[in-house]
Amino acid sequence: MTASRRHLLARATCALALGTALSPFSPFTLLASTAHAADKPLVLGFSQVGAESEWRTANSNSIKDAAKQAGITLKFADAQQKQENQVKAIRSFIAQKVDVIAFSPVVESGWDTVLREAKNAKIPVILTDRAVKVSDPSLYVTFIGSDFVEEGRKAARWLIDWAKQNAPTGDVNIVELQGTVGSAPALDRKRGFEEVIKADPRLKIVRSQSGDFTRAKGKEVMEAFLKAKDKKIHVLFAHNDDMAIGAIQAIEEAGLKPAKDIAIVSIDGVRGAFQAMAAGKLNVTVECNPMLGPQLMQLARDVVAGKPVAKRITTEEGVFTADVAAKELPNRKY
Numbered sequence: 001m002t003a004s005r006r007h008l009l010a011r012a013t014c015a016l017a018l019g020t021a022l023s024p025f026s027p028f029t030l031l032a033s034t035a036h037a038a039d040k041p042l043v044l045g046f047s048q049v050g051a052e053s054e055w056r057t058a059n060s061n062s063i064k065d066a067a068k069q070a071g072i073t074l075k076f077a078d079a080q081q082k083q084e085n086q087v088k089a090i091r092s093f094i095a096q097k098v099d100v101i102a103f104s105p106v107v108e109s110g111w112d113t114v115l116r117e118a119k120n121a122k123i124p125v126i127l128t129d130r131a132v133k134v135s136d137p138s139l140y141v142t143f144i145g146s147d148f149v150e151e152g153r154k155a156a157r158w159l160i161d162w163a164k165q166n167a168p169t170g171d172v173n174i175v176e177l178q179g180t181v182g183s184a185p186a187l188d189r190k191r192g193f194e195e196v197i198k199a200d201p202r203l204k205i206v207r208s209q210s211g212d213f214t215r216a217k218g219k220e221v222m223e224a225f226l227k228a229k230d231k232k233i234h235v236l237f238a239h240n241d242d243m244a245i246g247a248i249q250a251i252e253e254a255g256l257k258p259a260k261d262i263a264i265v266s267i268d269g270v271r272g273a274f275q276a277m278a279a280g281k282l283n284v285t286v287e288c289n290p291m292l293g294p295q296l297m298q299l300a301r302d303v304v305a306g307k308p309v310a311k312r313i314t315t316e317e318g319v320f321t322a323d324v325a326a327k328e329l330p331n332r333k334y
């Protein structure tokens with residue numbers, strides 16, 4: 001028997017002796033069913049949202065690189081922004097009896113059935129980047145990712161200061177490019193932003209529509225916002241940098257100056273946003289860190305080994321304005 005198996009057996013015996021109520025992913029359950037042999041590489045099934053943004057590409061690369069570094073066998077499936085593809089991928093990971101499943105859910109709801117299937121198969125599930133709404137929180141072990149509500153608040157706090165200095169009187173009309181409908185970042189960022197802008201009744205969201213987190217859609221929706229000439233647009237709030245970058249093109253094509261005629265606040269902090277800020281076309285980006293790979297690999301190991309892990313692990317993030325963009329650009333990792 002290997003040292004790690006001896007360790008698991010000792011923990012399980014101890015838990016039983018103490019009469020502890022064992023969680024579905026407790027050391028005992030793992031030993032009885034999916035115990036992972038220390039001499040075999042751990043197998044992680046990962047279902048990714050898609051390749052919709054610069055952020056997502058950085059996130060996928062971080063996960064692939066970290067798996068290689070950690071000697072973990074990664075089964076990576078791209079869901080192309082479709083929940084049904086993620087459900088299929090998770091079912092296929094269950095059929096393949098992977099050691100652990102991780103996924104970044106396209107949308108928040110509709111996961112109970114497939115997650116129960118994973119739980120019944122005694123395969124632990126880790127959520128990365130985006131959260132789910134489930135009836136039973138024991139359907140996943142842990143969730144690692146950003147606080148999207150706080151990101152929305154940070155964007156709004158910047159805007160309140162901007163409005164004080166740049167629009168001391170009158171209404172401030174905001175157009176909003178939302179992320180994917182029903183996704184956690186779209187719902188949470190909107191909520192955080194609206195919560196904070198209430199402090200200044202002059203700040204009004206006059207139009208709001210999804211651009212699905214992509215440049216092409218961001219441009220298309222911004223063109224439509226600009227064509228409707230009934231209300232002057234003072235500010236664009238984009239739920240991610242890619243949509244902001246698409247919108248910048250639309251603004252320029254409409255003969256306006258982005259970041260000057262229309263202030264632009266967005267979220268992610270990808271290299272493209274820093275380039276846009278350095279070129280004077282974007283005012284600010286709120287960071288959302290996609291480099292989750294190394295932490296995910298450590299979590300996968302810990303969860304499979306039956307070690308206790310926190311239910312929620314939040315990443316630390318900053319806010320970057322145009323005046324620091326040129327200096328920060330060479331330091332950006334994504």
Ligand code: AHR
Nearest residue numbers: 052053055056185213240
């Ligand atoms: O879930 C994170 C979000 O998804 C990022 O802000 C966005 O760029 C991505 O597509």
